[in-house]
Amino acid sequence: MKLATAAEMRELDRRTIEEFGIPGIVLMENAGRAVVSAIVHEWGAVEGKRCAIFCGKGNNGGDGLVIARRLHNMGASVSVRLFSGDMKGDAGTNLNAARRMGINIVSVSPDLSEEISEAAHADMVIDAIFGTGLSSDVGEPYAGVINMINSRARKVVAVDVPSGVNSDDGRVMGAAVHADMTVTFGLPKRGLYLYPGAQAAGRIKTAEIGIPESAIGEAAIGANLLTAARVRGLLPAREPNSHKGTYGHLLIIASSVGKTGAATLAAHAALRSGAGLVTLAVPESLNDIFEEKLTEEMTVPLPETDERSLSYAALDGLLALLEGKTAVAIGPGISRNADTARLVRELLPKLNIPAVLDADALNILSEDETPLDSMRVPVILTPHPGEAGRLLGVPAVEVQMDRPGSAITLARAHRCTVVLKGARTLVASPDGSFYVNPTGNPGMATAGTGDVLTGVISSFLAQGGIQARDAALLGVYAHGLAGDKASGVKGYAGLIAGDLVEALPQAINEI
Numbered sequence: 001m002k003l004a005t006a007a008e009m010r011e012l013d014r015r016t017i018e019e020f021g022i023p024g025i026v027l028m029e030n031a032g033r034a035v036v037s038a039i040v041h042e043w044g045a046v047e048g049k050r051c052a053i054f055c056g057k058g059n060n061g062g063d064g065l066v067i068a069r070r071l072h073n074m075g076a077s078v079s080v081r082l083f084s085g086d087m088k089g090d091a092g093t094n095l096n097a098a099r100r101m102g103i104n105i106v107s108v109s110p111d112l113s114e115e116i117s118e119a120a121h122a123d124m125v126i127d128a129i130f131g132t133g134l135s136s137d138v139g140e141p142y143a144g145v146i147n148m149i150n151s152r153a154r155k156v157v158a159v160d161v162p163s164g165v166n167s168d169d170g171r172v173m174g175a176a177v178h179a180d181m182t183v184t185f186g187l188p189k190r191g192l193y194l195y196p197g198a199q200a201a202g203r204i205k206t207a208e209i210g211i212p213e214s215a216i217g218e219a220a221i222g223a224n225l226l227t228a229a230r231v232r233g234l235l236p237a238r239e240p241n242s243h244k245g246t247y248g249h250l251l252i253i254a255s256s257v258g259k260t261g262a263a264t265l266a267a268h269a270a271l272r273s274g275a276g277l278v279t280l281a282v283p284e285s286l287n288d289i290f291e292e293k294l295t296e297e298m299t300v301p302l303p304e305t306d307e308r309s310l311s312y313a314a315l316d317g318l319l320a321l322l323e324g325k326t327a328v329a330i331g332p333g334i335s336r337n338a339d340t341a342r343l344v345r346e347l348l349p350k351l352n353i354p355a356v357l358d359a360d361a362l363n364i365l366s367e368d369e370t371p372l373d374s375m376r377v378p379v380i381l382t383p384h385p386g387e388a389g390r391l392l393g394v395p396a397v398e399v400q401m402d403r404p405g406s407a408i409t410l411a412r413a414h415r416c417t418v419v420l421k422g423a424r425t426l427v428a429s430p431d432g433s434f435y436v437n438p439t440g441n442p443g444m445a446t447a448g449t450g451d452v453l454t455g456v457i458s459s460f461l462a463q464g465g466i467q468a469r470d471a472a473l474l475g476v477y478a479h480g481l482a483g484d485k486a487s488g489v490k491g492y493a494g495l496i497a498g499d500l501v502e503a504l505p506q507a508i509n510e511i
Contacts, residue, residue, distance in 0.1 A: 001206075001230075002216065003223040003436060004187040005168045006132035012186060012219060016211045025090040027185075027209050028059065032066025034207030035159055035183045036074070039124070042181060042203075043155065047075035052115075052122040052153075054108075054145060056129040056163075057084035062091030063159050064128025065098045072103050079122075080105040081115060083129065083142070112144050119152035127156060127177045129163035132189060137174035138164050146175045158182040161189055162200045169402060170197030178202070186211045190223050193436045194403065195423050222433040223404065226477050228511055230435075234474045235511060236274060236463040247276030248326040248462035252455075253318060253347075255282045256309035256340070259333025260289050262359070262451040265497050266332045267297045269455030272504040273478065275462050281321055283308050309335040312343045319350060327354045327462035331361030332451045341367070349374040354468055356458040358382045358450065366390035372414050378468035379416040380461065382454055388420055404434050417469045419457065419476060421450055427472045435473055439480025443487040448497030453479045456504065474511075481507035 004012070016022050040046060053068050055061035065080065072078045080103060087095045099105055108115060119125050127149065129142060138146065146164055149156060156179045161167045164176030170191040182192060182201040191197040192204050224230075236247065250270050254263035263280055270278045278297045282290055283304035290299045300321060302314035322328065328351060334340060341364040348355075348371040355377055357365070362383050365372050369391070372379070385396040388406055392399065399406040400422075407420040407428035420426040423442075428434040457475030460466055466474070485506050486499040 001225040001227055002187050002219070002221040003190045003193060003225050004221055005190060005223075008219060008221050009132060009186060009189070012211050012215055015215050020212050020215070022210055025093060027211070028062050028090050028094065029066055030209035031063045031159075031185050031207065032070055034185065034209060035063070035067050035126070035157065036070045038181065038183045038205050038207065039157060046071055048077070049123040050077045050121060051079070051124045051126060052118045053078065053080045053126040054129050054149070055080055055082050056131075057087050057091070058131065058133055059091055060128050060131030060133065060159055061087060062094045063131070064126060065091065065094035067126055067128065067159070068098050068103050069094070069101060072101060078103055079118060081108050081118070082106070083108055108141055108145060110141070112141065112148055115145060116148055116152060119149055122153065124155045124157065125149050125153040126159065127163050127179065128159040129177075131160040131163075132167040134164065134166060134173055139174075143175040146177050150178050155180050156202075158201065160184050161191060162197070165191050165197040165200050167191040169404070170194030171401075172196050172200065176200045181205065183207055185209045187216065187221075188225060190404070190436075193225060193424060193438065198424060224433070224435045226427070226435045226437045226473060228477070231474045231477045232511055234466060234470045235508065236460070236465060244276035247274055248459075248464055249277040249279065249324060250275045250458055250462040251279050251281060251321055251325040251328045252332070252458070253281045253310070253328065253330045254332040254334050255280070255286055256333055256335035256337070257283070257286065257307065259335070260286055260293065261448060262333030264290070264293050265448045265451040265501065266329060266455035266458070267294065268501045269452040269504060270459035270462070271296055272501050273456045273459035273475075273508065275459040279321065279325070281310070281314070281318060283310055305337050305339045307335065307337050309337045309340045310343055311339045312346070315343055315346055318347055322351070322353060325353055325462075326464055327356070327458050329356040329358065329454050329458035331358035332454055334360045336360050336363055340364075345371040348372060349376070351375060351377050354378040354461050356380045356382060356454055356461060358454040359387075362387045363390060369414070379414070380419060380457060380468050380472050381410065381414070381416055382419040382421060382450070382457065383410075384421045384450060404428070407434060408432055417472050419453070419472050421453065425476045425480070427469065427476060429469055437476045437480055439477055440483050441487050441492060443492035443495035444480070444483040444500070446496060449483070449500060452497050452500050478504065478507050478511060481510065
């Protein structure tokens with residue numbers, strides 16, 4: 001499903017009106033009708049309910065006035081609070097119609113005393129103040145009204161986008177309405193699915209208002225919401241006449257002293273995601289630990305440093321191990337030891353199978369990215385914001401301020417697929433397109449879930465017949481869904497990475 005920016009939606013609206021001949025006032029009417037329909041579907045009949053509607057001066061306010069008319073006709077007690085009585089065009093037409101119908105319409109009071117009382121006693125508040133048109137921080141009296149709505153209202157419905165949320169990147173522009181439900185039009189907006197805007201949106205409903213499907217299909221929109229339907233066809237088929245070799249052999253190069261858990265989680269996750277065979281390449285003194293930890297996976301002990309991480313002397317052994325493997329994952333718990341770093345840098349350009357690079361492999365590359373750019377195989381990078389920041393040479397907070405832009409910059413710079421982890425993980429491609437993953441929950445903010453993700457993505461990459469980006473899309477969706485399944489049983493607090501591993505088959509089966 002495409003996710004639009006404000007500019008992309010304006011262009012779709014323009015084409016609908018000018019090229020397809022559908023008047024703007026029809027689109028506005030359809031938008032208002034859709035909001036009322038969503039309200040009734042969500043909360044039942046509105047007859048006798050008190051509804052306070054806050055309307056800005058633009059088209060979002062015009063949508064609010066359509067909603068006021070329709071709720072009024074359905075027997076609701078409606079009051080409209082205007083930030084400006086000087087409404088033009090289609091919005092002005094709807095203001096005149098609402099006034100002629102006898103709807104209570106007044107301007108926002110200077111001290112907000114009437115609004116405070118209205119919101120406190122209303123059954124529902126409808127936010128039709130800004131929509132997608134906000135480009136600067138919210139000032140007064142808007143900020144005061146928004147804060148009042150958040151503190152007083154029982155149920156809040158946002159029209160298109162919660163006022164105060166940047167519709168393109170999800171930033172809160174000083175203050176933002178916190179809605180129970182957002183009804184958005186034509187296409188969902190990026191900011192509704194990117195934090196912190198996603199937290200303000202509540203339940204999101206996308207309403208069809210008359211924009212032709214052909215126009216949407218022709219629109220060059222690079223952002224997408226990842227869905228089960230999108231990833232379902234990517235799952236490798238499980239044929240009756242098959243064996244373990246049919247589903248790939250993954251090599252995981254990982255671990256150092258104190259970090260055996262990272263490699264273990266990645267290996268378990270890879271098998272739980274369908275890989276036929278998994279082999280771990282680990283420091284030789286740790287091999288006995290893995291022999292105890294692992295049952296289904298194989299291990300190969302290799303030369304190590306004095307700090308018990310893989311040493312440069314392991315290079316020839318690793319090159320030999322690549323034979324017969326279908327994908328490789330490098331990084332979980334591998335350490336940043338100087339000799340280990342030399343090993344990673346020498347190995348990467350020599351790889352002949354697709355690779356997933358995570359954790360300390362990324363930190364090593366942040367000090368010298370040349371080996372990454374010398375790779376001749378499909379590559380997936382899976383940084384968290386801190387690792388992405390080190391690769392980009394910026395603080396993690398800067399990455400978080402523009403997650404899509406950061407992920408795309410990395411993907412373009414290194415001609416690879418980038419999985420930027422975090423709430424609403426992103427998958428970005430060098431062509432500038434990206435996907436927002438909606439699965440997952442706060443319970444997954446715990447040690448080891450990133451290692452599980454590495455195992456899941458590399459497992460799909462190893463199973464063959466799937467491109468790097470598609471393996472990443474399938475991996476992040478299944479990983480988040482496994483977290484949702486696990487939290488449904490165990491809750492958020494105390495959820496651990498191993499719970500996700502056990503839930504992976506159920507999540508994949510549901511997909």
